[in-house]
Amino acid sequence: MSEANTEQELIVSRQILSINQTFSTGPVMGRFLIELRDNKRIMALRCSANGRYLLPPREVDAMSVTEGDEWIEVGPGGTLREYDVVYYASPDPLTGETRDVPYVIGWVNLDGVEGIAPLWHLVEADDISKIKTGARVEAIFAEKRSGTMEDIKHFKLIEEEA
């Protein structure tokens, strides 16, 4: 670059790029979400090839590369397997909105699951410092449900009786 350019105005274009989408649930995720919406039931899909539970259910079990074939109700209680306390707020790429921090996301192994199939969701507690690996939590359903993952509002920490 020549010297004259060091003071040069450098053009920038700022914009939000957006494309509307119609996402399919497919029959598997669709059934899972319909059960949340209509019956407040959390349904796992069990794969008989290896006994693995899929949660949320997906078309294919990655380990056996076969379809799950048995629907089993699990939860709403469960045990927190891992969690993240998020202090850094990032935009939701579906809406562009930014969430208040801190919040906690957790991987919950629901009661009734054989093996490990943690469901990923928000975890709430009156005091988030009490959220620990192994803590007991319970799914709290939204009053108005629309057949999306938000039909579970969050998992609530169950305070242990002293």
Add this chain to the structure above:
Amino acid sequence: MGKRVAICAVAQTKYESNKWQQRMQGLVWEVVKDVKEQVGLGFGPREIESSVTCSDDLFDARTISDNAITDVVGAHFQGEEKVAADGSQAVYYAVSQILSGHHDVVLLAGHCKESQGASRNQVTHLAFDPFFTRPIGLDYLAAAGLQARAYMAASGVTDEQLADVVVRSRQWAAKNPLANAQDAVTREDVMASPMVADPIREGHVYPVSDGAIAMILASEERAQELCDNPVWITGLGNCYDTFYLGERELEGNFSLSKAAERAYKMAGVTDPKAELDVVEIADQYAYQQAQVAEGLGLCGAGEGGAWLEAGGPDAQNVNRSGGMLAGNPLLMGGLARVAECVLQLQGEAGDRQVAGAKRAVAQGSTGPAGQLQTVVVLEN
């Protein structure tokens, strides 16, 4: 190529304008399951050793779109690599995985759901640079409009001829159970369809489509074990053109000619007019059938109009599948061409079978007005 690579199995979904009942995972699983069963293999050493996928983050509205299908393509604790271009490019790459000696059996799985986003134009618009070409509203359809005008003038292709290309596509599509656009149309119907990007009419544009394709590719030794009728990939070539439309010879075939030359040299094709039994062209727009025919050497440069007039497509068995005009999603255009060539060479093409087909060529393109061209020669 010293060693050889074969395609041992092919599966395609039905192509439809809105497969809203399935997530992309469901579409891909349908075809992966099919080819797995055809060759009787699972995933792992001495089975399917690697997966090459083909998809696009913008069409899927998903960063790392292949991450969403690792379970479906057997990539749990196994390798998977995604080609983000027309599926013919994924064939190109999958062949190199095998010829390199790194893998013997490779799953190729591609998908594209054009119906998911508000419009495919909104996706392809974003292929243009932010300061010089996006602001004026370019997308792949607009780019094709410019190319169509340049090409039709240079090669004497008429509106009537383009209508006939579409009529013929529908006639063959009616014999292809997987084709999307199977309804018969007349020359008058097409010529009466409104202009969308002059001189491209609505009838000249491939329909919005969803679909997925899977294939099993294998080294020569493994191919013989896996199937009775392997189809050999004997030639491959691809080539890019430059980006700005004003700097390209839009009427010509700069990149396609080079891609074809490379593929023909590898396959030992010296006279494409005479030595190809089946030709599959990814004609996203009707004019491209003639333009690509020139690029593939089915007729001379500038002779596309005369070639159409003389019944070149019938004489050279072009697009018996119905072609892309019958409806494949953008990324699957070239891969569906390869799939049709395999079916033809296996004698599995049903009512549209070319009797005794021995050698076929498939073409695919990526980018605005065919900036990247890919040519695959296949033999049985």
Add this chain to the structure above:
Amino acid sequence: MAHDNKYAYTIEGKMALPYQYFAGATSSKFIVALRDEKKILAVQGKQSGLTYVPPRQVCDRTFEHLEDNWVEVKDTGVVTNFTVIRYEEPYQPMKPPFVIALIKLDGADTPIAHLVSCDDVGDVAIGMRVKAVFAEEAVNTILEIQHFVAE
């Protein structure tokens, strides 16, 4: 077990994220000249002998650096190719039908893609002489030339 499609439905959503693109020094110089001086600059390749609009740092034929070889080209030129856009998309700069053309500016070797504005899109033809109309408000893209009109 085949899963039953009766459970499938669709959920409306969108993919939306913020972006900021940088034109770079070479293109910025070009855009600023359009905006502030209503001048169309081009870069020239010594080896290729070509005068390029839009500008670029490097020639993709010879790989010679071009960013210091500026020349001015005219704001008039000739339509070498065009299409009429008759479908609607949210990103379009004009209401359809409108014309996207390739325009070879006087003094340049490579046509640039741009808009031609006219009362009737049927009036546009290859070989037509056109002249740039500059934007009144800064937009900081190639749309500093708002469009071309018949000369």
Add this chain to the structure above:
Amino acid sequence: MSKNRNVGIIGCGMSKFSSHREEVNQPEMIFEAVEEALADAGITMDDVECIVHGNMELFEMVHQPDMWHALGTGTRGKSGVRLTTGGTTGATLACAADNLVASGLHDVVMAVGFEKLQEGHTTGGISNMADPLWGRKLQAGALTGTTALQMIDKFGEERAKACAMKHRVIMDEHAALNEKAHRCFNLERSFITEMMDASPQLVGELRMIHMCSQSDGACVVIFASEAKVEEWKKKAAWVHDHETVHREESIIFTEEKTTHRVSAERIYARNGITNPREEIDVFEMYDPSSWWGLHWLGEFLLLDGDEHLQMVENDEICINGKFPVNPSGGVVASNPIGATALVRVAEAAMQVRGTAGKHQVPKPVHKALASGFGGTMWSTLMLLSDEKLNLEEAS
């Protein structure tokens, strides 16, 4: 497997890495790296047959960016393939270039990895990888504190935190030697605890100071067939092998082995490596955060217990240590994501070729390892050597 023919890396180039590249557009930034790689190889673009291009589209929201980028990659008239696999993209490009040359399809292939993260929203872009129906509102980009939690549980809070920070400081010391590095803070070892406590928490015990930068940058690596290497009389870093291990999209935290450990086991087994710490001379690891860098060191070297912590505590991973890790400064110093894993390959190749300048390790380098990371814990390893494979013996 047996490799069809030998492939050598003969040239590497990188653009300047920075979060401020306002003076170049995307293809122009790529060309900086192209020009440097061609000069390093002593060849011209005419000698290149095929260009392998990769990045992540949603970071810049450019569809099929290889089309526009043709202005900078020089691919007009040439062959090419575009591949993208998230953070592993750069590693995939290297594997692909190796495959394309080894296959005999091409003699000279140029891999081009690219990202201009300043032009998009990196964390938003990464969050977009989660399923739109069930995870997208939960994903916080690539940020997670679970590794820190696990390390603290296993090794005690004080030691785990001190080790992660020591790792961070060593990377910073290395970055100071690399003029291409995006970030170098000149961190001092004596203030480790204070630095950590002063750094904002991102997720759990993952703090800003532990995390990689968001960089703009491009990397180019030129791969050539043995015949070309010999014809041109080039010093090459020979590609012995590569291994890619992906996994399903959902992270389930089972006790199963990590992809890193599995990829390492496979590539060592195929190449007769029984003691990687002795047999590999330098390791360029894709370490997006100090916690991951620390944890993954043990995974890639197949270590048990606290050996990997000891390696950090006793300075073994320093540039002049017994097992140098990231003499370049690693990913915490520079992270133009689509290029990052290719930078690891380039840096490993530079060590083998002896062209790493101020950050050349002060001992002979016969074997170098480079890793890539992306997706949901995807792992890719490439093994380079100063000696070509004996293909007759191998087959």
